[in-house]
Amino acid sequence: MLESAVLARCPSCRNTFHTARTGRQDCPVCGKPLVVPEAPKNLIEQQGGTASAPALTPIEEPAPRPAGTPWERRDELGLWAAWTKTVSQALLEPGKLYSSARIDRGPAQLGFAVATGSVFLALGQILDHLLFARQREQIQLWMQQLSGSPSYPPWLQKIVESSSKSSILDTVLWSLLSPFMMLVFLYASAGLTHLCALLFGQNRRGFPATFAATAYAFAPLVFLVVPAGCGGLIGLVWCAVLTGIGLKATHGISSGGATVAAIAPYVLFCCAICALPFAVAAMVARRGAG
């Protein structure tokens, strides 16, 4: 038993906590077992006593906080430079990005994900409409040919049929709603990923860590600007990969655990996760079917 509470650091979740006793105990944050050692004798002697020695920190001092991602340091880097650096790091050096991320910067991460996703979703919608305006008649002709085929799913038929009738006004109006859609998609994605992390015992540092991993994983949504749906597909796959890399870094878990926690939502909650591509298609389809 210690004279007074000491500061201990969990080797699993890296959170610090106060404890008044030594020996084997569970981390109050992540629940993993750890051992708080007795204070070293020589240190106690240096402090002029044994029983009344002041509180010591038996485990190493907390590591300095990471500096923050470029986006979290946008005040010093400038908005544009911070955004471009964050996106390039997310796409090319995700390990570096996530190791510098601070989980207490939720508002900044939320802003990055919503801004990146919604701007490029809106741009993609407008480009898609402008570039494929002349192909609509051709699409309608294909539709008539394909509609008799039994292998052609009716829901896909509905989407393509409706999208060929949408106007630029609809596209702009629905593009204005994209920030709200991104907000919903971000929290749905983070929530489901965190739920899977909890179910598989991979939650070490709480929801803010999962949120940081998910928010920066939205960087590949810049590919939404590529028309005809190709960019969206690439972006979503890359997004899933980055979420796994992010979970590994922010929660401090193994590669296997991070992979399971990142992939499981796509398998278990197929409908919910796939809502975005369908919502995007629905945005374009609104006019035609309405």
Add this chain to the structure above:
Amino acid sequence: MQTRVPSAKVPSLPSPGAAAPSVHALGIAAAGALVLLAAAVLPLDAPPLSLLACPLRAATGIPCPSCGATHAFHFVMHGDPAAALAANPLAALGALLLAAHCVLTALRLCGLRFAPSLPRPSRKISRFLRAGAVLVVLANWLFVALRGAL
């Protein structure tokens, strides 16, 4: 010689008397309110909701655990809990929890100084809870799959 103990913020769940809600509480409430509003306003049999299709079901014929969630949210928002539970019990529960979170967050923004505080379970209990949660998800999936097969 004085040994300095560095101060550290110990993460904890919100407790009674907590101040303003966190950014994530606000974000979840905002996203949840949008989802619930969409479920209340949009008809099930017209786009965009009628365009939603489960890729797993389309590919394999087996519904995913969240199949029926759109219907569950819709029925909860239209005051039909029986139909919501029949569509997807876990999603119906999720919609109710989301609605409760939205209301609580709005009240906290209006000055209510209360946030529900959950005790931290021990390692043994959390392992038990995790196993229970996995079983509940599997049972819900089985229910959705059997309902779809009938």
